[in-house]
Amino acid sequence: MTPRERTDQSLESSFERYLQDKGKGRGGDGGNYRRNAARELERFAEWAAGDRGSDDWTGIVPDDIDRDPAFADLDERVFREYARHLAGDRGLKQNTVQTYYRYISAWCGWCVNEGYLGAHYAQRASAMAPLPEDDGRKPGDQQAWTPEQRHALTRHVDERARDAIETYTTLPEDADLLDRQRARYAALKAARDRALAFVLAYTAVRVGELLRDPNDPRRRGVRWEEISLADGSMDVYRKKQQWDAASLPEPVIAPIRSYRELLDPPTERWPVFPTFDQRTLAGLVRDELADRGTRPDAIDELREGYARDLLVALAEDVRPPSITTDGARSILQRLSEAAEIDIDHPKHEYLAPHGGRRGMGEVLVRAFGYTVAARYLDNSEEMVRERYSHIEAGELGDVATEALSEIDG
CATH class of the missing domain: 1.10.150 (DNA polymerase; domain 1)
Incomplete structure (x- = not known):
């Protein structure tokens, strides 16, 4: 034709x-x-x-x-x-x-x-042109991590962190100081990434409640003083403009505890997820130590004794900023690629942060219903029903199919 x-x-x-x-x-x-x-x-x-x-x-x-x-x-x-x-x-x-x-x-x-x-x-x-603005909130359109994707990501970051920590902790006593510092830095980064991935995968906390938003000074990222591993809770600044406690389920506790022990933050006011960006940390260390009256040559000598400026910040209690929400997306892009996770979504080629929250919503709605899911997600039950309406529709479809089979049978 x-x-x-x-x-x-x-x-x-x-x-x-x-x-x-x-x-x-x-x-x-x-x-x-x-x-x-x-x-x-x-x-x-x-x-x-x-x-x-x-x-x-x-x-x-x-x-x-x-x-x-x-x-x-x-x-x-x-x-x-x-x-x-x-x-x-x-x-x-x-x-x-x-x-x-x-x-x-x-x-x-x-x-x-x-x-x-x-x-x-x-x-x-x-x-x-005549189409209305799309706010990206339609049911089924946002990415939701599947159980297979969640397990693939958490398994990858867990293995990576375990290997890095073992490499650091098993160095011989006579190892070169800079080599030891490099190994510690690699372990810290892997442990931070593991803790972040587990939190996003299992807590359903919004990424804007967890990390720094450069456009909102109130959202400066969660600090260690706001986490209680004993209670399994974390204080976050919610979307509704107030502080509230979020749950830390069991899978999250061990990665956070291991990471904290390795980091050993100088004070409780340190961010849980600090930036590891070298340029940011280098400028911060120089400026902070200069403000304390340290001479430029002394600052340079101090920095030369460390493999990374993050380690200088830890030693001198120069508090870095939290990673940003965009930084979290970059981390998840890197981890999704490294873990070779199969992702089929029109908008994201990686596991986006909101997908972890939405994936947990799917799990909770299916397991415990809309009321419990709404409490965990910090949303109204009405909104949760709207966002996850496809679950109820599927269940009602199954009910209708069963009813028809009984009548027709």
Whole structure:
């Protein structure tokens, strides 16, 4: 079939092939995506034919032509009008509008690859302009760490920290001082990364409550004085603008305790997760020691005696800043790659911090229900039900399937 012949085809003539390509199982007949995409394609076809929309909407086919909407009728203006149609439906939430449009946009992209269309009109800026802002909060759209991903990450950081700590603690007594310091630094970094990964994986604490936000001076990162391993709790500055206790479940306690023993912070006011950025620490050490009246030559001599400025900061109690929320993302990118974790997500190629929180939400809702999950996540039960509505929908689907089988059986 020539490109010209394809552009003359009706829109609906492509739907079944597209859905088979996107479906699951033998013949592409199954899967939630196929079902949802089929619904939205049907709605788009009805709108294109003039059967949906305002009273004066007659569809995309010229009034003097009697045929079904075809690919030759599509351009970016059509998709812009459809985006305006979706955005004007007051019964749809902003995120739902975005989701519905994405189904049509994905089909449009497939049509380009298959030769039905010459360009991906749906992705052009002018076509998408009427769409509302997307706040990224739609159920099922945010990344959620699966149990397999959580275990792969925590297993990797645990093995890495154990190896680094063993290397440091088994150095011979006559080892060179700088070699010993380098080994301690490597162990500290691995132990910090392990503790951070475990906290993000199991506590469901928001990364902005745990680490420093450069744009909010109140969020300076959790300090050791705010952690009680005996009680299994940690004080954090919550999203609701007040301090509150967050739980530290059992898997988190040992990594934090091991890390603290190795770090041996000079005071309880040290951040739990300090930055290891060499440039930041070098400037901080110089400035702080100079403010204390130490001469520049003495500062240089002191720094030359240590393998890293973090170790100078520990020895001299020069308190570093906490890593930032962006720093945590960089760490998780590095760890996800090193652990070779399989990640299939449209927005993130690594285990993003919020995915740990959302993954724990999945676990808690499935195990204990929405009320308990809401308390642990520090959210209202209503919000948790909305965010994890796909779980309840799946469970209700199972109930309906069982009921039907009993009746039909």
